[in-house]
Structures are given as C-alpha cells and as structure tokens.
Amino acid sequence: MKCNKSLTLFTAFLALAFGTACLTLFPTDERIQPERGPLKFDPETLPNAQVGVPYEVEIKVTQNVTPVGDFSVAPERLPLGLELVMAEDVGDTARITGTPEELGTFTFVVSVWCYGTNVSGQAGDMEYTIVVE
Secondary structure, three states: OHHHHHHHHHHHHHHHHHHHHHHHHOOOHHHHOOOOOOOEEEOOOOOOEOOOOOEEEEEEEEOOOOOEEEEEOOHHHOOOOEEEEEOOOOOOEEEEEEOOOOOEEEEEEEEEEEOOOOOOOOEEEEEEEEEEO
C-alpha cells in the first residue's frame, strides 16, 4: 500500500512540475505564433531592358517567418527570352535573367510562398513592369 501511495504522489508531482513548466514556456497561442506582417519585395520596381542585351535582376523577399518555398510567374507574361529562377545560393531570392528578344512593356505578377512549419506559411504577390527598348 505504501508503495502505491508514493507512486501516486510522485506521478502527481511530475504532472504538476511538467505541466507548470509547459504553461510557463507556452502560456498562450500568442507565444507560439510569431508576429508577422506581409512579405516585402525588393526592389519595388525593375530596371528597363534592351533587346539583345543580357538582363539580370534579383528580387529579394524579406519579413518572412519561415523559408521561401518558391517564386513563380506566368511565363507568358515575361518578355520573350527572360525567365524567373529561384536563386539556389540564397533561398529568399529569385532572378529574372536572360536576353530579351522583343520590344514592349510587360506587366506581370511575381508570387511567393513560404513553408509552414509550426506556423502557417506566408504568401505574397508583387506586380512588376519591365520596359524593353
């Protein structure tokens, strides 16, 4: 009998000790969910390009809580000869690269999504225009 009471008291002590520790570390969902605002895209505008001249510009995303999963753009919206590729060396950066093959003004939306781990993944869009002279 004495063993059972001791075991019950010990179990109650552990539950109380660990329960209090968990409550202290994570008292509300607000402590688990980090504050976050919208994704920020840099630069806000893109430089002009010239037909037949190599073009490369980086688009960087900041204010993300988790790593960027991918960048995308509808390929038919970019000037012929340019493509959007995610930088392999920097996960929060993509490059518009190539050699433009047509004149015009091209407006398109770059979309980004971020991984969700302990938080919901963020997503964002930025409208850009490239003028090819």
